[in-house]
Amino acid sequence: MVVNIFKNKKAQTTSEDTIHLVLLFLSLSILAYLFVMLISADSQGQYTISPGLEEKILVHRLLSSRSCFVYVDNVNRAYPAIIDYNRFNENNFKKCFDNEDNNYAYYVSLEVDFPEGTEKIELQTDNYNPVELENENPPINVLVKKYPREEYFIGKFRVNYHIVYNR
Amino acid sequence: MVLTAAMGMVVGIGIVLMFISVGKDYATGEIFDRLYLARDISLSINAFYSVPGNALITYKEDLGDYILKIKDNYVILNPDTNTEGKYTYVSDRKKLDYYFPSTETMLITKQGNELYITQGMEEFNDVISCLPDVVEVNSLIIESSNNLVESILTDSGDEKTIKESDFTNEIVKDLSSKLYGGSINTKVVSFSNGYNLDKFSRDIKNYDYSLSINYGKDDDFSKNDIIAYVNDNPNTRILACNILSSLMKRNIGITKTIIKTISGDRVSGFDSKSMLKYGNNIIYLEIGNIKAKNEINLINRVYDISEAIYDGIIDAKNEEPIIKTDRDTEEELIPVIGDK
Numbered sequence: 001m002v003v004n005i006f007k008n009k010k011a012q013t014t015s016e017d018t019i020h021l022v023l024l025f026l027s028l029s030i031l032a033y034l035f036v037m038l039i040s041a042d043s044q045g046q047y048t049i050s051p052g053l054e055e056k057i058l059v060h061r062l063l064s065s066r067s068c069f070v071y072v073d074n075v076n077r078a079y080p081a082i083i084d085y086n087r088f089n090e091n092n093f094k095k096c097f098d099n100e101d102n103n104y105a106y107y108v109s110l111e112v113d114f115p116e117g118t119e120k121i122e123l124q125t126d127n128y129n130p131v132e133l134e135n136e137n138p139p140i141n142v143l144v145k146k147y148p149r150e151e152y153f154i155g156k157f158r159v160n161y162h163i164v165y166n167r
Numbered sequence: 168m169v170l171t172a173a174m175g176m177v178v179g180i181g182i183v184l185m186f187i188s189v190g191k192d193y194a195t196g197e198i199f200d201r202l203y204l205a206r207d208i209s210l211s212i213n214a215f216y217s218v219p220g221n222a223l224i225t226y227k228e229d230l231g232d233y234i235l236k237i238k239d240n241y242v243i244l245n246p247d248t249n250t251e252g253k254y255t256y257v258s259d260r261k262k263l264d265y266y267f268p269s270t271e272t273m274l275i276t277k278q279g280n281e282l283y284i285t286q287g288m289e290e291f292n293d294v295i296s297c298l299p300d301v302v303e304v305n306s307l308i309i310e311s312s313n314n315l316v317e318s319i320l321t322d323s324g325d326e327k328t329i330k331e332s333d334f335t336n337e338i339v340k341d342l343s344s345k346l347y348g349g350s351i352n353t354k355v356v357s358f359s360n361g362y363n364l365d366k367f368s369r370d371i372k373n374y375d376y377s378l379s380i381n382y383g384k385d386d387d388f389s390k391n392d393i394i395a396y397v398n399d400n401p402n403t404r405i406l407a408c409n410i411l412s413s414l415m416k417r418n419i420g421i422t423k424t425i426i427k428t429i430s431g432d433r434v435s436g437f438d439s440k441s442m443l444k445y446g447n448n449i450i451y452l453e454i455g456n457i458k459a460k461n462e463i464n465l466i467n468r469v470y471d472i473s474e475a476i477y478d479g480i481i482d483a484k485n486e487e488p489i490i491k492t493d494r495d496t497e498e499e500l501i502p503v504i505g506d507k
Contacts, residue, residue, distance in 0.1 A: 016258040025178040032182040058257055067259055067280040070219060071422060078219035095260035096216075100240050102255050 023099045023155070055104060059159045061097070062108060068096035068108075071145045083110060083155060086145035093123045105129065112144050112155040132162040183284075188250070199246040201252025201502050204228060208235075209256040216259055235273075237265040237284065250345040283416065304406065304484045307338050308370050308377040309339040315346045334469055335380045335454065341473035376406060377449040378476075382488075392423040396451040400427050407450045410479030417475050418470050452476075459505070 062068050066078035069088045071081065088110050099106065105128040110119040139156035145154065207228060216224065236243045239262060244252040265272075265284050276283045339355055346353045354370060371377050393414055395407040404426060411424040429451075440463060 021175065025175055028182060030180055032185055035186075054210060054213070057213045057217065061213065061257070064217050065259075066218050066219050067216075080219050098240065098258045098260070098262070100258050102240065 039060050054091075055161055058099075058104070058106070059161075062159060063157070065096055068092060082143045082145060082152070083157065085110070085112065085144050085155075088121050088123075090123055097124050097125070099127070103164060105132075105164050107133075107158075107160040109139075109158045110142075110144070110155050111139070111158075112146075112153050114146070114153060129162070133160055134162060136160055202254070203234065203249065204230065204233070205244050205252035208237075211238075211264075211275060211427065212242070212256045212282065215275055215282060216257070218277050219253060220277075221279070224275050230273065234269070235265070235267040237263050239264075251447040278412065285415075290481050303402075304351055304375055306354075306357060306376075306429060307346065307373040307480070308374045309343055310356045310379040314463060333370045335382055336382040337339045337466075337469050338380050338454070338473045338476070341470055342476055345473070345477040346480070351484070371449065375448060376403065378410075379449065379451045381451065381453050381488075387485075388427070391419075391421050393421055394425045394427060394453040396427050396429045396453075400447065400448055403448050403450060406480070406483045407452075408497075409483035410450070410452070410476050413479030413482060414472065414475045415472055419471050419475075426464060 005066045063083075064080035066068060066072055069083050069092060071079045071082040071084040071087075093108065097106070105125050107122070107124040107128050107130070108117075109120060109122045111118065137160055139158040139159060142155050143152045144155035190290055194367075200360050208226070211224070211226065214333070230244075233244045234246060236246045240255050240258050242256060259280065259282065261281065263282065263284065274285045276285070336357070339357075343353050344354045352374075354374065356370065393411060395411055396409045397403045411426065415421055415424055
């Protein structure tokens with residue numbers, strides 16, 4: 001039995017075979033790359049952070065960092081959990097909380113009962129989408145100072161956040 | 168045929184190398200290590216931003232031979248490799264930008280609203296306790312009085328010798344040239360030029376501050392400590408603090424910074440009683456052992472020091488006022504409560 005290995009007597013392959021080989025190598029390269037990416041994606045899950053830790057740290061920043069909303073006195077001491085109502089604005093929020101590329105989106109609100117009436121300010125990061133919010137967190141009571149008043153008021157400070165999936 | 172085979176071999180080798188690289192990282196656990204460290208550093212940075220005051224931590228995890236890059240809200244270990252460890256943090260208005268080719272001990276410092284990350288430094292004495300207050304520096308005497316005895320600095324690497332008085336004189340000259348023409352009226356004096364204490368005492372009273380720059384007397388060349396002797400005037404301490412803080416921010420091998428309040432004892436070659444007697448706004452700065460690999464680097468280090476001192480003076484002078492509610496906007500500043 002004679003087995004013809006070559007297509008013709010001159011041992012030449014056809015252009016069709018060349019294309020098949022090129023496609024094969026290309027596929028192998030892509031598969032290898034996908035394999036590496038899969039491993040990287042899988043290994044991300046090998047280290048897990050305690051649930052809620054990262055979000056809690058970031059929420060804590062809103063209530064204690066001097067560059068966010070906390071009240072700062074005349075000798076430049078910052079008072080955690082005392083909010084300066086005049087500093088609770090979009091500008092300050094963007095400056096103290098640049099969450100670009102972060103895993104979470106945030107919504108922050110402060111509601112205060114002043115003698116002249118209740119006032120509420122709501123702030124959120126650009127990527128916040130209320131539809132994606134799974135659980136709404138209860139508000140916490142904070143002290144609020146509003147210049148030029150000397151007295152403190154009780155405010156309801158609320159922070160909601162959700163995971164950002166499409167980074 | 169040959170071309171196809173060659174192409175196939177190249178692609179095959181590339182694929183095999185990639186598999187080996189990934190497999191090795193996986194087998195040794197490095198891939199997990201980088202991810203863990205990236206997350207840990209990111210969380211540490213996030214936590215540090217929450218601190219309302221000043222703080223300092225030494226990051227204790229072994230960073231080994233990893234390249235660390237902190238930029239644009241990302242912490243990346245061994246960037247631009249197949250198995251980099253990457254995680255995000257939430258930054259402040261000033262984005263961090265650090266690149267450490269090899270990391271040993273990492274120091275994370277928060278001072279006011281600013282976060283600094285440095286490597287290899289063990290101590291940061293006193294500098295982070297600067298009160299961020301405004302210091303009115305309108306006039307300054309700069310003095311270099313270390314030349315009671317000329318001594319020789321030997322560079323520990325290349326056996327180059329430079330007289331220590333040359334160093335401090337260079338620092339003084341460079342510093343005064345930087346301040347010249349600005350808002351601070353400066354005068355340069357030196358005891359070695361016959362400028363006696365009587366003249367000095369008159370000038371001290373007419374100028375806001377006096378800064379005496381001297382070489383350190385530490386015989387241990389492995390150290391490069393900087394000591395600022397001040398009296399108990401709080402503004403003088405703030406100015407000294409800003410100068411030391413500015414020096415620490417530069418990568419010039421400073422091992423320690425200390426602020427000492429003098430009490431009348433002799434301070435190195437300078438009679439500290441004179442400081443107390445002649446004025447209350449004197450900073451006596453001991454620069455420490457300036458070392459570098461070669462003479463050019465040595466000279467550059469001298470200019471780094473003068474520039475850092477200049478920055479420190481300007482920082483102290485331009486510090487933000489005592490109270491503002493929104494510092495970076497055009498809105499009218501809200502005055503101190505109780506002023507009106």
